[in-house]
Amino acid sequence: DIHLTQSPSFLSAAVGDRITITCRASQDIRNCLAWYQQKPGKAPKLLIHSASTLQSGVPSRFSGSGSGTEFTLTLSSLQPEDFATYYCQHRHSYPLSFGGGTEVDIK
Amino acid sequence: EVQLVESGGRLVQPGGSLRLSCAVSGFTFSGFWMTWVRQAPGKGLEWVANIKPDGSETLYLDSVKGRFTVSRDNAKNSLYLQMNSLRAEDTGVYYCARLLGTESTFDYWGQGALVTVSS
Numbered sequence: 001d002i003h004l005t006q007s008p009s010f011l012s013a014a015v016g017d018r019i020t021i022t023c024r025a026s027q028d029i030r031n032c033l034a035w036y037q038q039k040p041g042k043a044p045k046l047l048i049h050s051a052s053t054l055q056s057g058v059p060s061r062f063s064g065s066g067s068g069t070e071f072t073l074t075l076s077s078l079q080p081e082d083f084a085t086y087y088c089q090h091r092h093s094y095p096l097s098f099g100g101g102t103e104v105d106i107k
Numbered sequence: 108e109v110q111l112v113e114s115g116g117r118l119v120q121p122g123g124s125l126r127l128s129c130a131v132s133g134f135t136f137s138g139f140w141m142t143w144v145r146q147a148p149g150k151g152l153e154w155v156a157n158i159k160p161d162g163s164e165t166l167y168l169d170s171v172k173g174r175f176t177v178s179r180d181n182a183k184n185s186l187y188l189q190m191n192s193l194r195a196e197d198t199g200v201y202y203c204a205r206l207l208g209t210e211s212t213f214d215y216w217g218q219g220a221l222v223t224v225s226s
Binding site: 034036038042044045046049050055087091095096097098100101 | 152166168
C-alpha cells in the first residue's frame with residue numbers, strides 16, 4: 001500500500017503570505033496526485049489533479065508541482081477564505097489513500 | 108448543476124447493518140465511476156469503495172471488504188453503500204463523490220451522512 005506523508009501538519013500564516021505544503025509518497029506514483037481543500041463541516045473540494053492541473057473554477061493563486069515521490073501545493077497569496085485543511089490523495093493503485101492533512105490557521 | 112445528496116446515516120449498534128443512499132442530479136450518472144469516502148470524527152479522509160459506471164466492477168478498502176457492498180441503480184440515478192457487521196471504527200461521515208473521468212480523483216462531493224456505531 002502507498003502511504004502519503006504531509007508536512008507540516010499545522011501551519012499558521014497571515015493573509016497575503018505565500019505558503020507551501022509538501023506531500024511525500026512511500027513509492028513512485030508518477031503524477032497521480034490530487035489536492036483537496038476542506039473547511040469545517042463541509043465536503044472536500046478538488047483543487048488540483050494530476051499533480052499540477054488546476055481544477056476548473058479554482059483560483060490561480062493555487063498551484064501544484066512534483067512527480068515521483070515528492071509533491072507540493074503552493075498558495076501564492078493567502079486569502080481569508082483559504083484558511084482550511086488541505087489533503088493530498090494518490091490514484092496510482094488500490095487502495096487509494098489520502099495524506100494526514102495540513103491545517104492552515106490564521107496567524 | 109451537479110448535486111449529490113446522501114441519506115440514511117444514523118446511530119446503529121455494533122454488529123448492525125445500515126444502507127446509505129446517494130441521489131445524484133445534474134450529470135449523466137450512468138457515465139461515471141462513483142466512490143464512497145469516509146471521515147472519522149476529527150480525523151482525515153479514508154477511501155472506502157469505487158464502482159464502475161455499469162456496476163460490473165467494484166473495489167474496496169481491505170478493512171471493509173466482505174462487510175460493505177457498493178451498488179448503483181442507473182435508472183434511479185442513485186448510489187448505495189450497504190454496510191453490515193458494523194464496528195465502532197466505522198463511525199464517521201460518509202461522502203459519496205464522482206470520479207473525474209477515468210481517474211480516481213473526486214471532482215464532485217455530497218454533503219455527507221453521519222454514521223455512528225455505538226451501543
